[in-house]
Amino acid sequence: MTSPRAALTLASPEATCSLATRLADRLRPGDVLLLSGGIGAGKTHFARCLIQALQDAPEDVPSPTFTLVQVYETRAGELWHADLYRLSDPDQCAELGLTDAFETAICLIEWPDRLEDLAPQGALSLGFAMDEGEDVRQLALDWTDPRWDEVLAGLTA
Template structure:
């Protein structure tokens, strides 16, 4: 994967929310965000902020349900947490591959997808840095370079 945008240091949880909210206008049906990072790195916090910028609903972690779906005004949102899966076929059984084409998908622990990881996806890799986190933007799809080019600072 190639870096498609300079990494950002997010000094606190509010900066993570601002990043999520700032990406909303650039996203739509068929977009896939793969959220990587260790436990506590900010993946769910980011996803929750992004989803709540689109729908006025409580956004629980999908750790136990595996997938939560939401109806945004123009498309469906799928928030998946694959941490508990033991084989990539289990992700297929959830219907994720179909959702990759029709919904905005936020996928935590995307390494569990194995070879079914979508090529068009944008990976956000979260790493702890002091009291905050750093996020790297990675993709094999050059479209993301243009879409993130005018991204403003958080």
């Protein structure tokens, strides 16, 4: 396993939300964020903050654990928030329309390991991990697409 391109310590839920909010304004349709980490690691909190930052009138953002996918209209375009925890086969991801959404919408994917080889090569991977402090999270960011160098400039310093 290679080292992440960037690593951050998020000292509080507010710090996680701040990062999500700052990143939100830099996203565009076709951007895919793969959010991994254990239960309670902060994936949904990050996604909720990012989605609300793109809404003109922030609304409640439920976890899509049972609906699998929530779609939002935002000022940056359509945004898909998917929680793939309950999926057992990557073909189910295609049935949900995710592979098409990867090209036309901003996509936030929790439990991206369920995608297997359907995960877009140009996606930004965010790995959340709990730290010793109750509210502290470690975040590892990794990417191959040079677009993310520009998007993340100044956010990961």
